[in-house]
Amino acid sequence: MELPRLSKTIRRVTVVERDASGETRAVAVYVRRRRRKRQTRGLKPVERAVRAASKAGDAFATTYRSRHRRSNRKRRDGWLRDSLLNLAKAGDRARKKLDLARVLGW
Numbered sequence: 447m448e449l450p451r452l453s454k455t456i457r458r459v460t461v462v463e464r465d466a467s468g469e470t471r472a473v474a475v476y477v478r479r480r481r482r483k484r485q486t487r488g489l490k491p492v493e494r495a496v497r498a499a500s501k502a503g504d505a506f507a508t509t510y511r512s513r514h515r516r517s518n519r520k521r522r523d524g525w526l527r528d529s530l531l532n533l534a535k536a537g538d539r540a541r542k543k544l545d546l547a548r549v550l551g552w
Contacts, residue, residue, distance in 0.1 A: 452476070498544055506540035 452459070459476040485493065513532040517524035525532070 452478075454478075498548075502540040502544035505543040506536045509539040510536035 456476075457478050458474055460472050461475050462470055463473055464470055510532055513528070513535060514525050517528035517532060521527070
């Protein structure tokens with residue numbers, strides 16, 4: 447059975463068949479091989495830490511931006527009045543995303 451051209455997002459095509467005894471079983475018709483990541487072994491933890499820091503920074507910016515907008519809508523110069531609270535809350539969210547124990551492999 448020849449498969450048509452598949453999108454790169456498709457990883458596997460499975461067909462359900464009946465065998466001679468009548469039981470159904472799944473048969474993988476197509477499995478896309480994952481390309482092996484080329485990276486120096488010693489840099490793996492460094493890359494993981496950089497990626498985690500990037501996610502934490504993204505969480506900080508997103509949280510702060512939404513709290514800033516909400517403070518501004520609530521009252522005049524609200525972003526300035528609530529700035530310390532907004533920064534603290536955004537920092538908490540970023541700290542939770544940056545799980546150092548997992549990043550460092552402890």
